[in-house]
Amino acid sequence: MSDHKTMTLTLIVWRQKNANDPGKFETYTAKNITEHHSFLEMLDCVNEDLIHSGKDPIVFDHDCREGICGMCSQVINGAPHGGQDRTTVCQLHMRKFKDGDTIYIEPWRARAFPIIRDLIVDRSALDKIIQAGGYTSCHTGGVADGNAILIPKPVADEAMDAAECVGCGACVAGCPNGAAMLFTGAKVSQLALLPQGKAEAAERVMNMSNAMTECGFGNCTNHYECQAACPKGINVKFIARMNREFLKAQFA
Amino acid sequence: MILDGKCPTGPIQETWDKHRFDLKLVNPANKRKYNVIVVGTGLAGGAAAASLGELGYNVQAFCYQDSPRRAHSIAAQGGINAAKNYPNDGDSIYRLFYDTIKGGDFRAREADVWRLAQVSNNIIDQCVAQGVPFARDYAGYLDNRSFGGAQVSRTFFARGQTGQQLLLGAYSALSRQIKAGTVKMYDRREMLDLVVVDGVARGITVRNLVNGQLESYAADAVCLCTGGYVNVFYLSTNAMGCSVTANWKAHKKGAYFANPCYTQIHPTCIPQAGDYQSKLTLMSESLRNDGRVWVPKKKEDCGKHPNEIAEDDRDYYLERKYPSYGNLAPRDIASRAAKEQCDDGRGVGPGGRGVYLDFADSIKRLGEDTIRERYGNLFEMYEKITDENGYKRPMRMYPAPHYAMGGLWVDYNLMSNIPGLFVLGEANFSVHGANRLGASALMQGLADGYFVIPYTIGGYLATVKPGQVKADHAEFKKSVEDVTAEQNKYLSINGKKTVFEFMRELGGLMWENCGMARTKESLETNLKKIPALREEFWKNVKVTGSGAELNQQLENAGRTADFLEFSELLCRDALHRNESCGGHFRVEYQDAGEAQRDDVNYCYVGAWEYKGDNKEPELHKEPLKFDNVHLAVRSYK
Numbered sequence: 065m066s067d068h069k070t071m072t073l074t075l076i077v078w079r080q081k082n083a084n085d086p087g088k089f090e091t092y093t094a095k096n097i098t099e100h101h102s103f104l105e106m107l108d109c110v111n112e113d114l115i116h117s118g119k120d121p122i123v124f125d126h127d128c129r130e131g132i133c134g135m136c137s138q139v140i141n142g143a144p145h146g147g148q149d150r151t152t153v154c155q156l157h158m159r160k161f162k163d164g165d166t167i168y169i170e171p172w173r174a175r176a177f178p179i180i181r182d183l184i185v186d187r188s189a190l191d192k193i194i195q196a197g198g199y200t201s202c203h204t205g206g207v208a209d210g211n212a213i214l215i216p217k218p219v220a221d222e223a224m225d226a227a228e229c230v231g232c233g234a235c236v237a238g239c240p241n242g243a244a245m246l247f248t249g250a251k252v253s254q255l256a257l258l259p260q261g262k263a264e265a266a267e268r269v270m271n272m273s274n275a276m277t278e279c280g281f282g283n284c285t286n287h288y289e290c291q292a293a294c295p296k297g298i299n300v301k302f303i304a305r306m307n308r309e310f311l312k313a314q315f316a
Numbered sequence: 317m318i319l320d321g322k323c324p325t326g327p328i329q330e331t332w333d334k335h336r337f338d339l340k341l342v343n344p345a346n347k348r349k350y351n352v353i354v355v356g357t358g359l360a361g362g363a364a365a366a367s368l369g370e371l372g373y374n375v376q377a378f379c380y381q382d383s384p385r386r387a388h389s390i391a392a393q394g395g396i397n398a399a400k401n402y403p404n405d406g407d408s409i410y411r412l413f414y415d416t417i418k419g420g421d422f423r424a425r426e427a428d429v430w431r432l433a434q435v436s437n438n439i440i441d442q443c444v445a446q447g448v449p450f451a452r453d454y455a456g457y458l459d460n461r462s463f464g465g466a467q468v469s470r471t472f473f474a475r476g477q478t479g480q481q482l483l484l485g486a487y488s489a490l491s492r493q494i495k496a497g498t499v500k501m502y503d504r505r506e507m508l509d510l511v512v513v514d515g516v517a518r519g520i521t522v523r524n525l526v527n528g529q530l531e532s533y534a535a536d537a538v539c540l541c542t543g544g545y546v547n548v549f550y551l552s553t554n555a556m557g558c559s560v561t562a563n564w565k566a567h568k569k570g571a572y573f574a575n576p577c578y579t580q581i582h583p584t585c586i587p588q589a590g591d592y593q594s595k596l597t598l599m600s601e602s603l604r605n606d607g608r609v610w611v612p613k614k615k616e617d618c619g620k621h622p623n624e625i626a627e628d629d630r631d632y633y634l635e636r637k638y639p640s641y642g643n644l645a646p647r648d649i650a651s652r653a654a655k656e657q658c659d660d661g662r663g664v665g666p667g668g669r670g671v672y673l674d675f676a677d678s679i680k681r682l683g684e685d686t687i688r689e690r691y692g693n694l695f696e697m698y699e700k701i702t703d704e705n706g707y708k709r710p711m712r713m714y715p716a717p718h719y720a721m722g723g724l725w726v727d728y729n730l731m732s733n734i735p736g737l738f739v740l741g742e743a744n745f746s747v748h749g750a751n752r753l754g755a756s757a758l759m760q761g762l763a764d765g766y767f768v769i770p771y772t773i774g775g776y777l778a779t780v781k782p783g784q785v786k787a788d789h790a791e792f793k794k795s796v797e798d799v800t801a802e803q804n805k806y807l808s809i810n811g812k813k814t815v816f817e818f819m820r821e822l823g824g825l826m827w828e829n830c831g832m833a834r835t836k837e838s839l840e841t842n843l844k845k846i847p848a849l850r851e852e853f854w855k856n857v858k859v860t861g862s863g864a865e866l867n868q869q870l871e872n873a874g875r876t877a878d879f880l881e882f883s884e885l886l887c888r889d890a891l892h893r894n895e896s897c898g899g900h901f902r903v904e905y906q907d908a909g910e911a912q913r914d915d916v917n918y919c920y921v922g923a924w925e926y927k928g929d930n931k932e933p934e935l936h937k938e939p940l941k942f943d944n945v946h947l948a949v950r951s952y953k
Contacts, residue, residue, distance in 0.1 A: 082865070099703075100589040108594055108816070115814045115869065120861050123868050125382060127555040129595045131697065132480055133386040155700045180526055181866045188503070191383050195495040199488035200447050204367040204766050205438065207445035211402065214456025224449040224474060227481060231385055254447060261447050 071097045071163040077122055078170045080179055099159035106158055124183040131155040134230030138183050139170040144234035144293040152295040172233055174242035176280040187233050189279035196275035197268035198251040200261050213259050226254040228296040238293030241282030246290035248272050249306035250298050256309050266313035319923055319938035322727045323427035328944050332431040336771050340778035347372035349782040351535035353520055355507045355562055358387030359758060360741025361541030362486035363765025369498030371770055376533055377499055380506045380557055385487040388555040389761060392479025393600035395471035396758040398436040403460050407468040409433045417945045419465045419646055420749020421898035426944055427728055428746045435767040436759050440472055442766055446485035450474050464601050465646035465753040476600055476693045482758055507562040509795045510569045517737035518785040521795040528864040530799055532792040536782050537736045537773055544720030544742040546579055548879045550823020552717035553598040559875035560882045563724055563743055571732040572923035574745035575722035577890035580752055580899045581832050582718035583650035586701050587670045596716040597701055599694050601754040604643045606678035609634050611662040611671050618664050622672055622710045633657055641952040648751040648899050651715035655832050665712040672710035721748040725923040729772035740764040750898025803863045806873040811856030815872045818853050830887050835903045839891040850880040885924055893918055915947055
């Protein structure tokens with residue numbers, strides 16, 4: 065849409081060739097950006113210019129570009145996903161910026177997330193937490209009818225509130241301690257709320273908590289930065305629930 | 317050659333049960349001797365890897381993303397069908413079977429569709445047991461909504477994130493098996509070749525996307541669960557990484573590609589805003605339960621604010637044309653109707669590429685809170701992208717490529733014509749015919765993964781000796797050399813155009829000449845222009861960096877090169893099919909704007925065999941028989 069005003073922006077972007085490279089900030093200019101560009105489309109434009117001039121484009125994780133896969137992961141001006149309420153980087157649009165703005169772009173920074181290249185980090189630690197117990201141990205086939213165990217709407221709804229987590233890791237990136245309590249708390253709570261998950265609740269919370277520690281995540285000191293950073297608005301009450309589940313498990 | 321789908325015969329209600337009994341079994345102690353590769357970890361792949369691991373097979377699973385939880389099944393919004401008949405509104409396995417056959421415009425196999433409808437109920441139970449928080453009513457029972465192409469409410473849902481919740485269910489089952497050691501997970505790996513030894517699928521070559529190394533993996537069977545190919549249109553609702561590459565490489569190694577021209581254009585997507593755009597975003601079909609679709613009756617009203625257009629000056633064209641289904645007309649029909657209105661000059665928004673989806677009546681009837689509860693996340697997403705409030709003014713929608721009904725040819729056991737190569741989910745062609753109904757993609761992915769492959773793969777493995785070929789076999793080395801040569805070529809061209817520029821150009825050709833409406837001329841145009849563009853690509857593409865590092869340009873170059881070959885096959889298939897059916901609309905074959913099928917000449921599956929670079933592929937046919945659902949003109953009026 066050529067009738068739109070365009071913006072020119074200065075980008076200060078973290079570039080790091082590989083895990084062993086110390087990395088540094090580089091400055092780029094983004095030109096001809098409209099308010100309708102998504103943030104990642106703005107980066108696509110910068111990358112096209114870089115490729116044309118024979119330079120390595122900025123690499124970043126992204127896939128669905130509709131806010132659900134959890135792949136995109138950038139700290140923009142100090143805030144994971146750019147700090148817009150309940151919004152992933154891919155859903156952040158350039159109408160939130162002004163012509164002439166300077167934008168800092170960095171990867172997730174946390175001990176448990178080593179940098180792979182530029183803005184891409186290794187988040188396999190989150191998978192390890194789920195592998196430690198983020199499931200019900202049901203078998204394929206041979207389960208009861210879906211309506212055999214009733215789940216009142218408020219319970220199902222609260223479980224769904226927790227289940228919305230996209231596993232992006234913004235909560236870890238936003239936390240001064242690099243804790244994964246919101247991520248883990250959401251899964252522990254979802255399954256502890258539902259009757260199908262109750263049988264293994266005690267074992268689950270113990271195993272998942274241990275996995276968090278083993279993977280190098282920090283502890284929670286109630287900053288609530290995780291909730292502020294979460295693109296799905298997962299509530300810190302699920303951390304409180306995990307703590308209760310953890311305490312209960314001590315006496316189980 | 318006439319292909320045989322090896323479907324069981326006899327009364328349709330007994331086919332799957334009888335077939336399951338007839339399949340050979342692998343005894344529990346022998347299962348661990350067999351290696352199975354699963355490529356892709358969406359609903360089909362995640363469910364298959366978890367279920368096969370649990371059965372005791374040694375599974376190696378692969379995905380290109382950083383975690384198996386991110387596959388694009390996650391983006392499905394609206395729901396999943398099952399024939400539970402909980403609402404007591406007349407549903408049954410037979411009706412789901414019937415609706416799916418009819419919805420697919422009589423171009424799917426009856427036996428496969430029956431099986432899908434039969435196992436649909438098990439899927440819901442399975443997901444509930446995994447802790448999928450489906451919507452419930454206050455008494456605690458599972459809730460249902462209606463969906464396009466059906467007159468019963470059989471769709472189960474988890475807010476507007478059903479695909480996400482089902483995928484996380486499969487991912488949790490998969491995680492449990494990874495922990496148990498039955499599944500070895502390889503993430504950030506992209507399959508770049510299928511290894512076939514003496515006509516049998518024996519493994520794959522993958523690129524480690526982190527360090528660029530090519531790796532060989534051998535197995536006794538390979539399952540491709542690699543999704544669809546509508547990114548051939550460049551702009552689609554698919555994720556950026558979705559490609560035809562795994563399927564195309566298998567095709568070049570001998571697997572037949574069936575019905576590539578059956579592509580689904582989804583009627584309700586957010587219209588394109590500019591040329592820089594990288595993807596299109598879908599708004600769930602479930603919105604059509606409460607939203608009414610309209611355009612201005614008068615062209616001069618198109619520029620006005622929609623709320624200023626009087627009721628009498630609005631054309632609710634779906635309700636007008638299809639009174640019994642109204643706004644819930646199937647996708648192919650709703651998309652074509654939208655295009656018709658816009659082509660008539662009554663489209664709204666930038667470039668006249670849009671129709672309104674209006675919630676004002678529902679908000680008046682049910683209140684804004686109810687609408688927010690049902691679709692809140694969709695309204696939010698719409699506002700983020702368009703900066704418009706869907707509660708206050710009608711949303712603008714336009715059709716966009718969304719799903720591939722076509723895919724690799726498989727028999728009733730989901731095995732391709734290459735022994736040992738199985739294809740599951742969107743990657744195969746089997747159940748949706750020429751058009752897929754809403755809420756049935758999730759159903760198919762999980763049916764194939766949880767309840768079909770665990771049986772049928774045993775029937776194959778029981779006939780082969782485990783571990784016959786290892787990854788040090790000469791064919792694996794050759795495969796790695798071939799892939800290396802291809803990558804070196806991309807890196808050495810050093811031309812003037814980026815990979816994106818080529819992909820955008822190809823997508824434009826495909827959308828313009830092989831999109832919602834196709835003609836002999838438009839398809840012949842593409843059959844000239846695509847080879848020319850491909851030739852230019854190999855002379856003028858620019859890929860920076862090296863092969864021995866994380867290199868997203870190189871990844872995209874490979875995907876684009878494959879689309880540049882595959883798109884030609886898609887057009888060729890569309891040109892050969894001189895009829896309109898489902899998502900394949902040939903302008904020459906219509907009856908008052910409705911698709912005109914030709915059951916005398918085209919009631920078959922068209923499966924193409926690769927014959928070599930720049931050689932014409934050979935068409936094989938599998939005739940379709942309809943013993944249970946009467947072949948009839950599909951009407952939603």
